[in-house]
Amino acid sequence: MNYDRRVRNAALAVMVLIGGTQTGCAQSALQSAGPTTQQTTQGVEAANTNSAALPAAVVAASAPQATVAASVAPGQTDVLTPDEAQQNAIGNVAELQKMISGSQLIRLRTTYNGEYGASLLFYGKEMTYYVALFQNKTFWRVIKTSDETRAEAIYRDFAAKTQQLAEVEIRGIRLEAQKAFTDRMIALTQGHVSRLQADLAVARQQQALVADQQKQSREQATALQAQKTAAQDQLRSVQRQVRELQRQVEGGLPAQ
Numbered sequence: 254m255n256y257d258r259r260v261r262n263a264a265l266a267v268m269v270l271i272g273g274t275q276t277g278c279a280q281s282a283l284q285s286a287g288p289t290t291q292q293t294t295q296g297v298e299a300a301n302t303n304s305a306a307l308p309a310a311v312v313a314a315s316a317p318q319a320t321v322a323a324s325v326a327p328g329q330t331d332v333l334t335p336d337e338a339q340q341n342a343i344g345n346v347a348e349l350q351k352m353i354s355g356s357q358l359i360r361l362r363t364t365y366n367g368e369y370g371a372s373l374l375f376y377g378k379e380m381t382y383y384v385a386l387f388q389n390k391t392f393w394r395v396i397k398t399s400d401e402t403r404a405e406a407i408y409r410d411f412a413a414k415t416q417q418l419a420e421v422e423i424r425g426i427r428l429e430a431q432k433a434f435t436d437r438m439i440a441l442t443q444g445h446v447s448r449l450q451a452d453l454a455v456a457r458q459q460q461a462l463v464a465d466q467q468k469q470s471r472e473q474a475t476a477l478q479a480q481k482t483a484a485q486d487q488l489r490s491v492q493r494q495v496r497e498l499q500r501q502v503e504g505g506l507p508a509q
Contacts, residue, residue, distance in 0.1 A: 345395035367419030371411035
């Protein structure tokens with residue numbers, strides 16, 4: 254049993270030695286880890302005098318080391334939050350607006366669809382491309398890149414987006430124009446109907462007037478015809494009287 258105890262003690266001593274070596278290395282790499290890491294290292298050193306608590310102390314010392322090492326791993330890339338990404342986009346927009354106002358850019362391509370548009374601009378001084386998606390000349394998205402192929406691909410994507418975004422607007426414009434055209438045709442037709450109705454009313458009024466005039470003319474003609482007949486009868490009667498008086502005056506005179 255003494256032999257077994259010596260073997261266990263030797264094994265524990267080796268483990269303590271290994272743990273102490275790891276702890277010393279961790280202390281030099283984790284000086285910025287704060288009091289918590291130092292306390293953990295002290296706990297491991299204290300375990301050298303307490304073989305019963307050794308396994309738990311070694312595990313406790315290893316866990317913070319792994320955590321801190323993971324938090325400060327070299328080459329780690331921070332992922333932008335949505336707010337940071339938005340700020341980055343706003344930065345590109347502001348930069349592009351400033352450069353446009355200074356006439357420093359060359360416009361290579363532009364596509365318009367309705368109130369939406371996409372532009373590919375080039376800054377030759379730095380061989381940089383700006384691809385912009387805008388609405389009513391207000392920049393919406395701006396991508397900055399020095400890769401010509403990527404810039405062309407992004408421009409094509411933005412141009413396709415403008416076509417998709419403008420479909421509803423273009424359809425609305427067409428429908429509005431069709432409605433305006435239909436309303437105008439209705440107004441013109443109603444105006445034509447009104448003119449025809451006015452012409453018809455005038456025609457009917459004139460027809461009634463003509464009919465009344467015709468009636469009056471017929472009545473006048475009938476009256477004149479009666480007057481003519483009466484005058485002719487009177488003329489014949491007067492002529493008979495004249496002949497009769499003429500005979501009486503010439504009575505007893507030799508005949509011619």
